[in-house]
Amino acid sequence: MAYTQRIGLIKEIETIRGSHVFTYLTSLRVGVPAQIAEDQVRVFFDHLLLLPTRPVEKLDLFLVSNGGNGVVPWRLVSLFREFAASFNVIIPYRAYSAATLIAIGADQIVMGPFGEIGPIDPTVSNEFNPKEEGTGRVLGISVEDVKAYVNFVKHTVGITHEDELVRAIEILAQKVHPLALGNVERFVLQNRMMARKILKTHMGPADEHTINEVVENLASKLYFHGHPINRREAKNDLKLKVEDELPPALETAMWNLYKDYETEFLNTEPFNPLVDINNKPAGQRQPVEVDLIHAEIESTRLSSVFKTRRKFALQQNQQGQQLAEELLSQGWHHSPVP
Numbered sequence: 001m002a003y004t005q006r007i008g009l010i011k012e013i014e015t016i017r018g019s020h021v022f023t024y025l026t027s028l029r030v031g032v033p034a035q036i037a038e039d040q041v042r043v044f045f046d047h048l049l050l051l052p053t054r055p056v057e058k059l060d061l062f063l064v065s066n067g068g069n070g071v072v073p074w075r076l077v078s079l080f081r082e083f084a085a086s087f088n089v090i091i092p093y094r095a096y097s098a099a100t101l102i103a104i105g106a107d108q109i110v111m112g113p114f115g116e117i118g119p120i121d122p123t124v125s126n127e128f129n130p131k132e133e134g135t136g137r138v139l140g141i142s143v144e145d146v147k148a149y150v151n152f153v154k155h156t157v158g159i160t161h162e163d164e165l166v167r168a169i170e171i172l173a174q175k176v177h178p179l180a181l182g183n184v185e186r187f188v189l190q191n192r193m194m195a196r197k198i199l200k201t202h203m204g205p206a207d208e209h210t211i212n213e214v215v216e217n218l219a220s221k222l223y224f225h226g227h228p229i230n231r232r233e234a235k236n237d238l239k240l241k242v243e244d245e246l247p248p249a250l251e252t253a254m255w256n257l258y259k260d261y262e263t264e265f266l267n268t269e270p271f272n273p274l275v276d277i278n279n280k281p282a283g284q285r286q287p288v289e290v291d292l293i294h295a296e297i298e299s300t301r302l303s304s305v306f307k308t309r310r311k312f313a314l315q316q317n318q319q320g321q322q323l324a325e326e327l328l329s330q331g332w333h334h335s336p337v338p
Contacts, residue, residue: 001260003303003335009257010062010300016250017110019058019088022047023298025261026065028094031271034294035068036098041075043297043304043332048083050301059084060110064258067097067118074194077105077201087202091115092258094228104214105198109242111231112254119227120195120218192219202241210239265293273312274323287313289328303335 001009014021022044027034059080080087089095089106096118103109103117111117154160195215203211217238235242246254262268271292277285288311295306308330315324 001263003298004338006257006260006298007300007337009253009260010298012253013060013062013090013250013257014300016247016253017058017060017088017090019060020051020056020084021060021062021090021299023062023257023261023296024065025063025265026068026295027265027293028064028066028262028267029265029269029271029292032265032292032294034066036065036072036102037069037295038072038075039306039332040295040297041072041079044076044079046334047297047299047302047304048079050299051083055083055085057084058086058088060088060090061102061106062090062092062254062257063095063099063102064091064093064261065095065099067099070098070101070120070191070194073098073101073105074197076102077198080105081201090254091117092254094118100218101195101198104195104218104240105201107202107241109234109240110246110250110254111234111242111244112246112251113231114255115231116228117234118229120191195219214238214240261296264296273325274314277312277314277323285314287311301337305333305335306331307333 010021010023013019024040024044026036061080077087086107087105088108088110089103090110091103092112093114094116095103096116097120100117100120109117192215195218196211199207199211199214229238231242231244234240235244271290273288273290277288280286290310290312292308292310293305294308297304309328311326311328313324313326314321
């Protein structure tokens with residue numbers, strides 16, 4: 001469905017909620033890179049400037065993403081609170097990692113029956129990270145994996161003698177550059193600081209114990225980064241401000257809007273250009289050019305879509321045939337309401 005037709009779905013949620021709705025989605029399509037990123041903050045500012053007043057009484061963010069840059073949530077939550085007396089997040093499907101950080105900054109998290117948030121422990125990467133053999137691809141390091149290794153040595157194996165612990169850390173440092181491990185510690189501290197700052201946008205000194213508990217649960221106690229947190233767990237176990245008793249009309253409108261974006265992003269169709277090329281007859285395996293959608297920000301006043309155009313071709317080298325990728329164009333495309 002085109003943006004002009006999708007406006008009706010956004011307006012339906014606005015009517016039910018009595019709010020101004022912004023949608024924010026990054027691609028969930030397998031094979032298409034997409035993250036919450038710095039450039040999206042600037043795009044949001046242009047959208048917010050189109051609001052009829054400042055502040056509006058109620059702003060809802062319809063959010064779907066696997067996550068991204070851990071600093072962006074603080075910038076976005078702060079920006080939304082400049083323009084709205086009440087800021088809320090609507091989650092029809094998944095809002096993981098950095099998207100979860102945005103959600104905990106809301107006065108209310110509105111989760112559908114299929115909605116999920118996740119842990120906020122980051123996966124970090126810099127030039128000192130280990131690289132994948134064969135491809136040279138930089139591998140991310142999970143903060144919790146490093147902590148789990150140390151806990152495994154100390155508690156599961158039972159090594160407690162100082163010399164033996166030092167040896168265990170030396171073994172880790174032989175596989176992972178010490179500066180990469182230092183980067184992990186820096187991100188641990190930054191991520192927890194961001195979570196605390198975001199929670200304090202709607203919680204006060206009297207809530208200090210709750211803030212500490214939420215940060216600890218989301219950053220450490222859930223044990224692995226892929227753990228999905230449904231709306232009951234988010235409300236009852238994590239004590240987040242979750243609205244889970246939704247009118248059927250709202251649940252239906254939320255899911256219909258997500259399904260429309262799902263179709264536009266092609267989220268259910270894995271992207272693998274090598275398969276597409278090899279499916280052609282041997283003599284017709286020419287380079288292919290494709291347009292990919294990575295992120296969308298929309299309201300009833302403006303649509304902003306980040307797209308790339310890429311060219312893929314098979315190339316022969318010493319290892320055989322490999323897929324070569326060329327980025328032809330990238331950028332935001334803005335469409336105001338006609």
